[in-house]
Amino acid sequence: MSSGAPPIVVIKDLNKSYRRGTQIIPVLNSITFSIDEGEFLALMGPSGSGKSTLLNLIAGIDKPDSGLVSVGGVDITSLNEAELARWRAANVGFIFQFYNLLPVLTAYENVELPLLLTPLSRRERREHVETALQVVNLTDRMDHYPGQLSGGQQQRVAIARAIVPDPEILVADEPTGDLDKTSAKEILELMERLVHELGKTIIMVTHDPRAAEKAHIVRNLEKGVLNNVHS
Amino acid sequence: MFILKLLIRNAFRHKLRTALTVVGVAIAIIAFGLLRTLVGVWYMGAERSSATRLVARNAISLIFPLPISYKERISQVQGVKEVSYGNWFGGIYIDEKHFFANYAVEPKTYLDLYPEIVLPPAEKTAFIRDRKGCIVGQKLADRYGWKIGDIITLRGTIFPGQWEFVLRGIYRGAEKSTEERALLFHWDYLNETLRKTAPQRADQVGFYMIGVANPDLAAQVAVEVDAMFKNSLAETMTETERAFHMGFIAMTSAIVVAIQIVSYVVIAIIMIVAANTMAMTARERIAEYATLKTLGFGAFHIAAIVFGESLFIAMTGGLLGVLLTFPGADWIETELSQYFPSFSVSPSTVYLDLLASLMIGAVAGVFPTWRGATIRIAEGLRRIG
Numbered sequence: 001m002s003s004g005a006p007p008i009v010v011i012k013d014l015n016k017s018y019r020r021g022t023q024i025i026p027v028l029n030s031i032t033f034s035i036d037e038g039e040f041l042a043l044m045g046p047s048g049s050g051k052s053t054l055l056n057l058i059a060g061i062d063k064p065d066s067g068l069v070s071v072g073g074v075d076i077t078s079l080n081e082a083e084l085a086r087w088r089a090a091n092v093g094f095i096f097q098f099y100n101l102l103p104v105l106t107a108y109e110n111v112e113l114p115l116l117l118t119p120l121s122r123r124e125r126r127e128h129v130e131t132a133l134q135v136v137n138l139t140d141r142m143d144h145y146p147g148q149l150s151g152g153q154q155q156r157v158a159i160a161r162a163i164v165p166d167p168e169i170l171v172a173d174e175p176t177g178d179l180d181k182t183s184a185k186e187i188l189e190l191m192e193r194l195v196h197e198l199g200k201t202i203i204m205v206t207h208d209p210r211a212a213e214k215a216h217i218v219r220n221l222e223k224g225v226l227n228n229v230h231s
Numbered sequence: 232m233f234i235l236k237l238l239i240r241n242a243f244r245h246k247l248r249t250a251l252t253v254v255g256v257a258i259a260i261i262a263f264g265l266l267r268t269l270v271g272v273w274y275m276g277a278e279r280s281s282a283t284r285l286v287a288r289n290a291i292s293l294i295f296p297l298p299i300s301y302k303e304r305i306s307q308v309q310g311v312k313e314v315s316y317g318n319w320f321g322g323i324y325i326d327e328k329h330f331f332a333n334y335a336v337e338p339k340t341y342l343d344l345y346p347e348i349v350l351p352p353a354e355k356t357a358f359i360r361d362r363k364g365c366i367v368g369q370k371l372a373d374r375y376g377w378k379i380g381d382i383i384t385l386r387g388t389i390f391p392g393q394w395e396f397v398l399r400g401i402y403r404g405a406e407k408s409t410e411e412r413a414l415l416f417h418w419d420y421l422n423e424t425l426r427k428t429a430p431q432r433a434d435q436v437g438f439y440m441i442g443v444a445n446p447d448l449a450a451q452v453a454v455e456v457d458a459m460f461k462n463s464l465a466e467t468m469t470e471t472e473r474a475f476h477m478g479f480i481a482m483t484s485a486i487v488v489a490i491q492i493v494s495y496v497v498i499a500i501i502m503i504v505a506a507n508t509m510a511m512t513a514r515e516r517i518a519e520y521a522t523l524k525t526l527g528f529g530a531f532h533i534a535a536i537v538f539g540e541s542l543f544i545a546m547t548g549g550l551l552g553v554l555l556t557f558p559g560a561d562w563i564e565t566e567l568s569q570y571f572p573s574f575s576v577s578p579s580t581v582y583l584d585l586l587a588s589l590m591i592g593a594v595a596g597v598f599p600t601w602r603g604a605t606i607r608i609a610e611g612l613r614r615i616g
């Protein structure tokens with residue numbers, strides 16, 4: 001499994017709990033693990049076990065109580081809000097269960113969103129957006145609004161949006177959770193291609209055993225503790 | 232650019248909701264603008280009134296008369312150029328619904344003192360010559376289709392009887408604010424009739440109009456006139472026409488204050504309604520704002536999108552309201568012409584309208600903006616499932 005290169009994600013002694021009133025709910029207990037570059041990791045576990053929480057910590061949209069999260073050599077727990085935002089925009093692509101496209105923007109405009117924060121010119125942005133839409137095979141639908149697309153197509157647009165700034169890692173929280181079997185299969189094959197052809201690292205939370213099959217490694221989170229299932 | 236595009240598209244997302252909010256703001260702004268105009272019109276008579284004209288009336292109250300014999304004595308006060316006099320007649324044409332102002336005045340001096348009443352010279356001469364003659368304003372003549380030579384009959388209330396007048400002239404106002412809906416006739420005609428029917432009421436006037444040579448003399452003349460009749464049977468109260476009007480307005484000031492309060496209440500209500508709508512809208516879009524933040528957009532971007540949408544909707548309603556206020560005011564001017572000599576929207580009302588719309592947008596937007604800008608991503612994303 002290890003090729004000698006340092007892992008892209010390193011997590012050490014990670015703790016996270018939520019406060020609900022006076023009650024403290026521990027979610028993650030001293031999690032330690034790492035992910036190699038180019039890995040396709042599936043995170044499984046019962047509902048409420050903290051999968052989304054862990055994913056959010058790795059992606060830099062939530063802060064741990066203690067512990068280290070290092071991504072691509074950067075200790076993201078030490079970044080402030082604005083630094084994190086900039087870091088996310090450049091380094092992480094997000095794929096959500098419900099696609100999270102802006103309904104008032106066309107497929108093209110949705111994919112263009114992350115590039116609006118870069119110094120790229122309009123023409124350069126157009127090239128990037130078209131390339132990303134080619135990867136997900138949706139160039140013919142770029143002027144459609146999300147409401148005019150099927151679930152699978154919307155998720156492909158979301159994937160195009162995730163890869164358009166060329167991030168190293170992609171995080172996906174139940175990307176097939178809202179899709180029928182055929183569309184789910186399509187999305188999983190697309191994600192496999194992103195790993196194999198573009199060398200992306202993917203961390204995917206899923207309940208779907210078929211989705212987990214596509215992954216190289218499956219890890220199981222239960223009661224805040226991580227177990228290796230197979231690799 | 233992108234923010235503008237997004238906020239405008241967001242605004243048109245719930246077409247019905249946005250349309251209702253826009254219409255609501257527009258109606259509130261129309262109401263606000265018309266009420267402000269009403270208050271302005273109320274004061275306009277006083278503001279435009281002459282500073283070189285004084286009004287003398289009975290010190291006890293407007294409804295008590297003064298003897299006609301005061302005229303000569305007032306004329307002799309230093310600085311007085313001309314004296315006219317008259318009575319509020321209070322006659323009714325057909326029935327109470329057809330209200331318009333009518334006065335008995337001494338025609339020659341009255342027209343001298345009121346250059347804003349513009350009559351063709353021939354009509355003016357005809358009016359002054361005919362003791363039973365009267366003149367009416369253009370708008371009043373238009374309303375009843377009166378022509379020169381028509382007989383106009385008023386039923387007296389203060390002075391009972393049927394009173395017939397021959398229309399000798401139709402005047403125009405020199406300014407927009409000049410009342411063009413009044414009827415003026417000869418005080419002599421009134422007085423001679425009273426001599427026969429109610430001699431104890433004859434030779435008395437309701438008010439003296441005193442023209443002074445220049446405005447600086449007005450205060451001094453007023454003091455001297457009042458001093459002259461001190462301790463007489465009918466003491467006078469002399470003040471500038473403006474003060475006279477203000478005194479009249481003071482009697483109605485409670486109404487004016489109420490109207491002003493209502494105009495602000497209208498704005499406050501629409502603010503609350505719009506704030507509720509914007510909060511509802513923002514709540515529905517929390518996951519979208521969280522998504523934008525996930526992609527690296529900052530609190531400032533979100534704030535601009537939410538606040539901008541609120542301002543955009545409120546200003547659209549506000550502009551629509553301002554545009555519709557003008558036909559609304561025109562409508563009032565024609566339909567309620569007997570109450571308002573003119574009903575025109577002033578530039579300051581338009582500015583106030585726009586300011587009010589801006590405030591509506593800002594107040595409605597501030598809470599959702601704060602919510603959107605400060606939402607924590609992980610929480611915002613959880614709202615979706």
Ligand SMILES: Nc1ncnc2c1ncn2[C@@H]1O[C@H](COP(=O)(O)OP(=O)(O)OP(=O)(O)O)[C@@H](O)[C@H]1O
Pocket residue numbers: 018019020025027045046047048049050051052053054610
């Ligand atoms: N903001 C929060 N405040 C309080 N408790 C929270 C918050 N976010 C998550 N939790 C709790 O933390 C636990 C883990 O939540 P998380 O969403 O990570 O679970 P999950 O494994 O992704 O579940 P699912 O498979 O249902 O998505 C749950 O008990 C949840 O109720």
Ligand SMILES: [Mg+2]
Pocket residue numbers: 051052053173
């Ligand atoms: Mg989850």
